[in-house]
Amino acid sequence: MEKTEYEIITDEMMALRDDAQREVLQRFFKTGEGEYGCGDKFLGIKVPVTRGVAKRHKTADMGTIRQLLQSEWHEIRLCALLIMVEKMKKADDELQQELVNLYLSMTDRINNWDLVDLSAPQIVGGYLSCRPRRLLYKLAESSLLWDNRIAMVSTYAFIKNGDLDDAYALALRFIRHPHELMHKAVGWMLREAGKRDLPRLRAYVMSHYAEMPRTMLRYAIEKFPEDERRSILKLR
Structure with a gap:
């Protein structure tokens, strides 16, 4: 069976994981008990690499983006957001409204400062x-x-x-x-x-x-x- 775009993007991101970098990021983004990022999980992928994946998949549909935003992995959620950023660059009024509505419906998944700031x-x-x-x-x-x-x-x-x-x-x-x-x-x-x-x-x-x-x-x-x-x- 042919893979969905969600599966393709997820597979790409999983292939890029770096366990040594993951440990660094989990400390940096305060994922310990009682900290603001408590329980968040990282793959150890740097932002420019994630941005590259997002640009390759900037035509992903809203359903795929929603699925990515529900991921347990921080960088996969970031990838979804960066896809949305790419889409905003050339979006008409209707698409802009769709993107903003999706974004605001899932702010509980935009749950660390880098996800917000980017x-x-x-x-x-x-x-x-x-x-x-x-x-x-x-x-x-x-x-x-x-x-x-x-x-x-x-x-x-x-x-x-x-x-x-x-x-x-x-x-x-x-x-x-x-x-x-x-x-x-x-x-x-x-x-x-x-x-x-x-x-x-x-x-x-x-x-x-x-x-x-x-x-x-x-x-x-x-x-x-x-x-x-x-x-x-x-x-x-």
Whole structure:
């Protein structure tokens, strides 16, 4: 019997597994008991290799992508997301809507920071670039950490175009978020916003440095002049 595309992609990925790299990745992505990636399983495949598989299978249909997103293997889920990213590049409005609907229906499977960061700006951010942004604020209200990170990191698509308002609005919403992964995401997006408008970032930081978790603040001011950065951290 002829193999399905899901089976072909899965077989390709399984053939690329690297047990030594797998051990490194499982530690790096915090898969231990009580950690944010608890129970996730890795094949030990580097992102550029996974991206290559995704590009070869960018015509995969939605059913195949859904199956891949349900995989127990981290890199196979990443492959599904990278296929979606490839599809978004030339998608019409109808296909974009399908891709975003699928993505948002499976955010529990987009369950580590790299999966979010390599897909949310292109898929959710790309879709919303010329549309109302209410969806971001709905994700921000979710109790799921990954929904929150998707909301924040999706603003990278807008930031690149000099559209900074949603990044700052969400940064305020998340300023007291309990998880360090969100502190890093917010700080990262603020830093990127600062590359487009440094005075605005400086004003935000000076208004809110006392409330910002230290990690968030450090990320946000990473590109400030050294003396200024040190002075702000001392204030904190």
